[in-house]
Amino acid sequence: MQDHLVLYRKYRPKSFEEIVGQDAVVRALSNALASGRLAHAYLFSGPRGVGKTTIARLIAKAANCANAGAKGPTPCNICESCKRYNEGAAFDVIEIDAASNRGIDEIRELREAIRYAAAHGGRKIYIIDEVHMLTPPAFNALLKSLEEPPEHVIFVLATTEIEKVPATIVSRTQHFEFRRPAVEAIAGRLTEIAKKEGTTLVPQAAHAIALVSEGSFRDAESILGQILAVEDKKITEEEVESVLGLPRRAILFQFYRSLVNKDGAASLAAVGKVGEDGHDMAQFLRSALRLSRLGLFLKLDPVLASVAGKELSPDDEKELRGLVATAVPDHLKKIFMLLADTLEKTKYSPLPELPIQLAILALTVPDN
Template sequence: MSLYLKYRPKTVDELDLAGVRESFNKLINSNVVSHAYLFTGPRGAGKTSSARILARIVNCEKNKDKLGEPCNECSACKSILSGGSLDFIEIDAASNRGIDDIRELKEKIRLAPSELKYKVYIIDEVHMLTTEAFNALLKTLEEPPAHAIFILCTTETHKVPETIQSRCVSIGFTKATPEEMKRSFARVVTGEGKKVSEEALDYLSRSVDGSFRDGVKILDKVLSQSDDVQLAQIEEAIMGVAGYNVSALVEALTKRDSNTALGELHAATARGMDLVYLTITLMKELRNRILAGESKELVKLVFNLDEVARKIANSPVPELLLEMVIIDWGSIGQSEHSEDQNSSKIGKSDAKQKLDPVIKMESGEAKGASVDGSKSPWMQMKEQFLTGKRQAGTAKSSSSLAREDGSVTIDEAIEIFS
């Protein structure tokens, strides 16, 4: 038996998502059993495992008068745990999605339970049902038999009709936090009587995108090979290569250094790293930098990598897709850098002209010659200014006001235009 099935939570207390534990405890304290529940959330979050726990809660022989934790020892709990009960039915909507499947379910649900208090139907990936099947299911949910309970599970809530959702008690599952993941993995490691370093557990908890199932599958692999698992073994199990640090590639991309980035990419592929995982890891690292306010320009790169991640599986040369993204990203950076340099040169030239203590107007207009031979507005303004100054007795032959080349100081120019 795989470790994921072996260490599936069997009680409410063993559920690793704190929010789900709280929802189940409220359900137990209310002592009310609904005819339909809707479990929504990402894959690997524990929806089906939680549905099995709920099936035992409502059928446990120790909970006849009041709901509580399942004992997992009575005949009802054991039959559900083993999957041998005729009154506990799990349906995969992905492969049983038609109206005929739901009609068959409607026929059978009318029959009273043979051994349990409630007949429990778990419909996994319920959003995969056809429109006709949903309509048939709706009629059952509108007039459910008193002995029947539906637990619908889905990763895509928006595809479940509102008419179905409104007739269910909804419990939302979220991606597990690294702390919740670590709690779950530590229980598996302890149960197997083996050791995994804290560093390795931390890395695993951050790397499986909130999926308990994916994390335990990786643990299953490494624990079968070693009794004392270290970080390098977890890295190899996840990435297909030990000891490769993706941060150098991220740093090169952030700097738009395509040569270094290509070198890091080739180093990773030469060591057998899975390109899909590498691309997804890059996207996550860049996302963290964007959220930290490092550079909004990285958003475009993340979108490009997302497109690559979708195409890699069907590409005859998957490495080429990543290479093209890196080269394109680097060339955009070089183009922008060149434009910045040109702008900088122009800016410096303008600044030098502005900071020159004497402004020399070399154009015909500045010297007083306009196109039609009349005095330019600039010349007229300057003459008025100088005349006013001389009349005030402030102009001297040696001063800039009497310069024959027509130049004026910055302060004088400001005064002319003010």
């Protein structure tokens, strides 16, 4: 059965040691589990796909692990309780999607349910995902349960929009902010999964997938699964670009180089090539904007250059450094600002390539 699971479910971390990119959160929760001082309510906030629900499930598994005392905060993964969690058959972890169960009636049902003990003893863990979607009356009803929950109940609230969660809710929980993981962390995770699947994922390909995922492990693993359905022996950067419909790295650098050199004809030719190949113009612009941003970082400041180095492969960093070496900083800033403005205009343009063509003319044709 495991072979038919999507990758992000098949390789979901089974212990805190497997969590990547959330060291501060893992350390705090591990200490709380080891000392037996779990809070009655947690609030996890951060971007999608970074591990909020996964860590909530690990709290549930560790809290009910029969060997928790001997293993510290790490679930043993061999007791009956851990096996039920690993198989998705645990009755004592209840997940609620607040986007579709957002009313006061659903929260009243929850308040009634928490009175009853866990099916197998131990703790009952309620995970409320996208909690910011609850209605104001529902939040008010939840407030009472957060203030005085039964001893056997732990709440874990998760949200991607912390600003929409009332302060009264935040103040009654332990709040942990999840950070977007680094590109190299995602790439490393993908390389490990590909190896377990019997596939070679070249570093440039792992890096390309990590960038497209925009900080989401779940999205990155889903993309890898999509590519594995096409190529299961060796995955190259070109195959990633082909499967995802991304513009080729060469055409992207050609476009940015022509803008830096104020070569309007070459810039327009690059855009034309992107259109001919059937690539999404907004996606191309996002990639060009990212390259422009990193080029600006490399040009302006050593500290910013170190940030760029974490997002670029060694070959790309070397090429981009050479490209901006003799460029005027003000012109690089103008490219970045104009591309950012153009990306917004593309959403409303009847012709996808029109805004970028106008931007090219503004950047390469002298005012006089």
